[in-house]
Amino acid sequence: MDQESANPKAPAGASKESRKPAARKRASRGPSIGDVAKAAGVSAQTVSRVSNGLTNVEESTKNRVLEAMKELGYRPNRAARALKSGQFKSIGVIMFTLSSFGNMRTLDAIATAASRAGYSVTLIPVQDPTTGTVSGAYERLREQQVDGVVVIFEAHLLDDTDISLPQDLPAVVIDSNPGFGYPMVDTDQAQGARFATQHLLDLGHQKVWHIGGPTTSFSATHREESWRRTLEEAGLEAPPVLHGDWSTESGYQIGLELGRKPELTAIFAANDQMALGAMRALHELGRRIPEDVSIVGFDDLDESTSFWPPLTTIHQDFYAVGRLSIENLLQQIGGTGSVNDVTTVPTSMVVRKSTAAPAVSARPTARKKRVAAEKG
């Protein structure tokens, strides 16, 4: 093994060598604008113009430059560009629980919309939603020189301080309360909850129970409020709410409790997973769905269509939420006119097999027979 073919992975400690310019060719820093200029026989400026699609370049020159670019495999250096322009063409996303269905979908939409607009997405996952961690993430993002930030809140901060993000960086907040100081984008939680509750009311149910999400969650709160309001507007009193933590398991526990009430005929669960848990409990207790008890969820998971029975639920358009956040943010960044303070994404009702009119007492027998006939 001679010196020539020595291991290229220059081991450390060779500081004696460090003076020597050596072979260490800086991991192929591709061709620069100057190289292209030379190759095409023009100035760097002209290359820059072509690179940026400016029009004031003669067709023939432009072609020459384009050819040279292709030949050399030129790609503009983003760092240099950013250094000049102060814009990184990148947006940051601060997110708590990455591992939830809705967040995933939203993130997917954000990343897609952003990259379509030529922006990259930098992700900062945060473990606990405290003021400190959020501010920290925000600071890190500023260091990264992002042009804007999307924050997915989901829940009140644990330490319950009102966080105030610096106002000098465009931002959009998802799943929060309005009046936060930043534009907000969110599913129309109130509408969805109203749909769900009204659907059960329309079927003839006299009492609609609610399995709520955690009280710290913004969306859970909004859903619960809307459920209550809908009942009140119908002249009904809202029964006490049982709160889960979004998990199937908590839905199961609550389902066990509710399922023991003989008068139970209708449940609106704040998400599909808790609805699933509740359904399991009802199955175990021998209460048929939807003959004995109707249940509506919220989210419309991919799986909900093949629950047993397929779940009637409220569809959330997470993609729209993500897309609109980026639209809003880009408007702020571009400084294009004023920006919506609150953007609301409508939900839709998906009626499947977990809801039906209540049995006997509340309804004429004729109806019950008809339902049975339809199923046969």
Next chain:
Amino acid sequence: MDQESANPKAPAGASKESRKPAARKRASRGPSIGDVAKAAGVSAQTVSRVSNGLTNVEESTKNRVLEAMKELGYRPNRAARALKSGQFKSIGVIMFTLSSFGNMRTLDAIATAASRAGYSVTLIPVQDPTTGTVSGAYERLREQQVDGVVVIFEAHLLDDTDISLPQDLPAVVIDSNPGFGYPMVDTDQAQGARFATQHLLDLGHQKVWHIGGPTTSFSATHREESWRRTLEEAGLEAPPVLHGDWSTESGYQIGLELGRKPELTAIFAANDQMALGAMRALHELGRRIPEDVSIVGFDDLDESTSFWPPLTTIHQDFYAVGRLSIENLLQQIGGTGSVNDVTTVPTSMVVRKSTAAPAVSARPTARKKRVAAEKG
């Protein structure tokens, strides 16, 4: 409605305004290294040294600089740094279906591990896994000047071309086949499938059916191969495989088919969702779990613990996969010694309530009684 409060959806065509420089104060380019230098009464280099934690600065000078930094709210400009060093301290992630449980978890781990190491994560979601889209994403990432790339493959490319990513950018591939040309990190699919199959065999089942994932999926293929091998090693013949598409619905359909076979006593499903669907089918067909049929899943979803019955499954450590990918990538970037070509993350068996010894015929009564006693 006067002009001032006109619809914020700024209609196009307002190009007349674009000339006006207006108040747009270029989002506060914070203080530069020079400003800090001036404030501290030192040169910019000294500030740079302090900023980078070099030691050859006198304590008092250092403190003066630090103070000036804090005072001015200085934060280094990443673009300038990147321009100089050629390193962006950022890694790119190419990912197909964002909306799968495992991918989310993995992404979460990647983002966490990366940011812990001072790297940011740039996400590029790709719709269809074709050679074109992958190459495109890769190119975009290079333009972004990322220092390395993680590709989460999941499936053979649709056009089945062997993609060859340029070799000049460090990369790690997750969920692929080895020998791809890049280091690979993945769950030990074979081990997991063997655990699952052997578990059923150990319980006394003579025939273990398999609900496979899509044939294009690497992991599905690995699981199926391992299941087959395990059976063969036990001297048993593998029954025909029914392939789903990972969804609950496909599991349901296959469950309906399998459930009609009287001799069915044991199923190994390639993921938890298909197992869930199959369980629904079995419930509907009146076959009890685990008394009549045992079933094992793969993944260990959060919800699996509260399925009905709670699902016995193979736990995948997605966090480890993400973390190790970053470790590997960082090693490549840093050029620190050699790098593992294949990193395998072990699985673990989670025994819950969906598996038991087969009934009567296959086993001596004594055993059945003992199992029953244990359950009581």
Next chain:
DNA sequence: GTGAAAGCGCTAACAA
């Protein structure tokens, strides 16, 4: 231990 000079790749502004 500290500072001065040069230049990374690009583009805005001006000059030709």
Next chain:
DNA sequence: TTGTTAGCGCTTTCAC
């Protein structure tokens, strides 16, 4: 239409 000049904020020599 094209080229020249200067400088974005930082770090890497090298000199003191």
